[in-house]
Amino acid sequence: MIDYEAIGIARGMSFALRRERIVNDRNIDIANGEIRKANGEIGKANTEIARLRSELAQAKFSLLLEVAHKTGILAQGRALRAELTKLAPDHPYLKPTGLRYDDGSAQIELNLIYDAAFDLKAKEIGLDNSLERRSVAK
Numbered sequence: 498m499i500d501y502e503a504i505g506i507a508r509g510m511s512f513a514l515r516r517e518r519i520v521n522d523r524n525i526d527i528a529n530g531e532i533r534k535a536n537g538e539i540g541k542a543n544t545e546i547a548r549l550r551s552e553l554a555q556a557k558f559s560l561l562l563e564v565a566h567k568t569g570i571l572a573q574g575r576a577l578r579a580e581l582t583k584l585a586p587d588h589p590y591l592k593p594t595g596l597r598y599d600d601g602s603a604q605i606e607l608n609l610i611y612d613a614a615f616d617l618k619a620k621e622i623g624l625d626n627s628l629e630r631r632s633v634a635k
């Protein structure tokens with residue numbers, strides 16, 4: 498005997514499975530599209546990260562050059578100050594201002610040239626509160 502009920506159930510299940518597969522395929526296509534979109538955004542972000550890393554490396558290199566330059570200028574300044582002290586101990590640049598730095602060293606008129614130039618340049622390049630960014634004699 499033919500079981501028509503079982504055949505009907507089997508056909509119904511087959512139809513439901515096909516419909517479910519179509520829905521699943523559609524959902525997979527949507528998900529794959531979202532994944533492609535996300536991968537594109539990740540690619541853009543990775544490109545920006547690489548650009549910023551390169552920019553940071555260049556800035557670090559420039560800063561290291563400035564540190565080396567500052568070291569050379571300081572050595573040059575110390576040598577000139579020592580020579581000036583030896584040759585002309587009464588020179589106006591060597592006159593104490595009466596103020597002292599936090600390390601205890603006396604401020605002299607020569608230091609005022611640095612302070613004025615530092616403050617002027619800081620203002621020119623937009624650094625606020627230059628007195629908080631350099632040693633200040635008190």
